[in-house]
Amino acid sequence: MRKNRLLFAILPIFASLAACSATVNTTTPATTTGSPGGEAAAPAGKSRLDTVISRGKLVCGVSGDLPGFSFVDQTGKYSGLDVDFCKALAAALFNDPEKVEYRNLTSKERFEVLKAGDVDVLSRNSTWTASRDTALGLEFLATMFYDGQGMMVRKDANITKLEDLAGKSVCVETGTTTELNLADQMRKLNIDYKPLVFENGDATYAAYAQGNCEGVTSDRSQLAGRRTTLPDPTNHVVLDTVMSKEPLAPVVANNDSSWANVVRWTVFTLINAEEMGITAQNVDEKLKTTDPDVKRFLGVEGSLGKDMGLPPDFAVRIIKAVGNYGEIYERNVGTGSKINLPRGINKLWNDGGLMYSPPFR
Amino acid sequence: MSTAKIPLWRDDRFWKIVLQILAVIVVVVIVDFFLFNLRLNMARRGSTFSFNFLSSQASFDIGEALISYRSSDLYGQAFLVGLLNSLKVMIVGVILTTGLGITAGIARFSNNWLIRQIVTLYVDLFRNTPILLQLLFWYFAVFTNLPKVEDRVLIFGSLYISNRGIAMPWMGSSTVAWLSLLGLVGLAIAAFLVWQQRTKIMVEQGASGQNLLFVLLGMGVTALVLLIFGLQWTFPVINEQGATTGGLRLTAEYCSVLLGLVFYTGAFVSEIVRSGIQSVAKGQWEAAKALGLNSGLLMRLVIFPQALRVMIPPLTSEYLNLCKNSSLAIAIAYPDVYAVSSTILNQTGRAIEIVLMIMATYLIINLLISLFMNLLNSSVQIKER
Structure with missing residues (x-):
């Protein structure tokens, strides 16, 4: 009798297991995180x-x-x-x-x-x-x-080029391209240094601020941003040496071109808006324009939005919400902001920079 | 009675077999479920299960390595560097923890009020705060605030301490030095055997044992000579660039991890030692005192061997904890196996393979420790005849 009871105790486990397998086989299994975004990366047929x-x-x-x-x-x-x-x-x-x-x-x-x-x-x-x-x-x-890797050091440390870091420690965040570029550069220059690899940005810069390493390396924009949060920002300087090319871009998972298109053309919308001189302030005026290019871009004419799976006025919505690329840049990292980074190569293509949007046509 | 057929479901033997089969099926179904899930998800991400990435170039640097390593070496070599760094923390950590724990545990029975209070404070403080916090404390609060490397402090004329770590005299790396080390170990073993022999003949034959005492003395002198001259000590010196060379140089990261783990685990071990000692019956203490043993001999010959029986199983757990906790080293930039692996994981995107490798590494290390400690445990148990 005792054994029988045991059997009844086991049966429900089987039942639930069977149910589990059934779910797996019929539908795409959700990842176990239970988060709102917990869907699988790119289920077939569903973007x-x-x-x-x-x-x-x-x-x-x-x-x-x-x-x-x-x-x-x-x-x-x-x-x-x-x-x-x-x-x-x-x-x-x-x-x-x-x-x-x-x-x-x-x-x-x-x-x-x-x-x-x-x-x-x-x-x-x-x-x-x-x-x-x-x-x-x-x-x-x-x-x-468009960014490049730099090296930040203390002003009083007497370090003006990478070679001066021989025998010194350099703080770097793990899992970044900077970690690799640093190794490449130092190997190229044959400099013996010691990397201190931290798991997150806060620890990396805390260690640098505390003096555990003579230099800290990252993208130059990031160094400029981080410098503002150091206890004594004026006491640190980013070396002129640019160690690598760092084009920073939004990323999505592979094999989902509908979604990738939306994200890609959102970037271009921002750049194109600046090129057309459309800002958050004048976008409503621009809607009344006669320029067919602008009309198409803002969704007054044509079907660009529909083809992307977006509403026709997507560009208007974007510009109203955050402005064009230039406005975003100046607000967040430009010379008017705390970060104080000149536009440099992030200017528009027709202004000597690299920012270029394919035509909205 | 003899041939009355028992229904199958009333047959105990039948159920025994069926339940075994059911258990196997449950395990197989669960494992299969996870494997299926893994395959499905990997296929969806377009990745295949393979360890081939280990033989591609790592192209990142590692702060400290026991074997030669350059960024042009392979991922496999990088993993090995991390593993050796981990072992360096684990092995030294276990030895120091044992020393600290036993000392603190015994000190709790000290007749000195101050020592007892200090040890109690130590145990309560270190046992009741998180280990991660303690590691960060050692690194950011202790080592960072030591004098800068330019104005490093010299202690005893040969020990340099700065915020970059500790440099101390250490044996040379020549063949002679290694042979001397081998000689020292050999002498220690021989001296132990001679000592036992001497005790034996003194007890059994009532001999004075003076001859063997001279032998021991000779061994001691030889050992001293080997220790001073044979090991070819090198001393840390500062070269013209201001960097320290020679001697044994321990980085601030290594020292922080080591001290953090040793002080944390040592507090637990001291409690285990205390409970072990208290588990020995009061009569044993009284009997040993009645025999006229002084307190040192009493502890060494009577109490401690008996306490070991109680101590070893929980002590094993603490050693295992120390080894696992060493993976927290990544928080203070010590390149242990976990830290190096996570860099590899990030560069290659081989999450499943690398997590499996990390799991296997810690599992194997801990199984070896368990095996060794179980052997030790069975050797100290009461031999019943």
């Missing part, structure tokens, strides 16, 4: 675009601790260039730049989280490289910011 629209908000992976790009202030509000891109995307989709859920991701976990489908898009100062685009199974879209 992430539909998922996002039916969810009613965008899940955007950001850094969260990088002034100028994505930074959470004391009130929990996000701001920065990367954040404004998330807002632009939300504005295009929902006509509301606040319909974004931000996820703070470390550089180590960002790509795995994206591939697992827990975020829709990664707008987290990620460098576009060949191996990430191919071997890692990611889709980099269009460069939002």
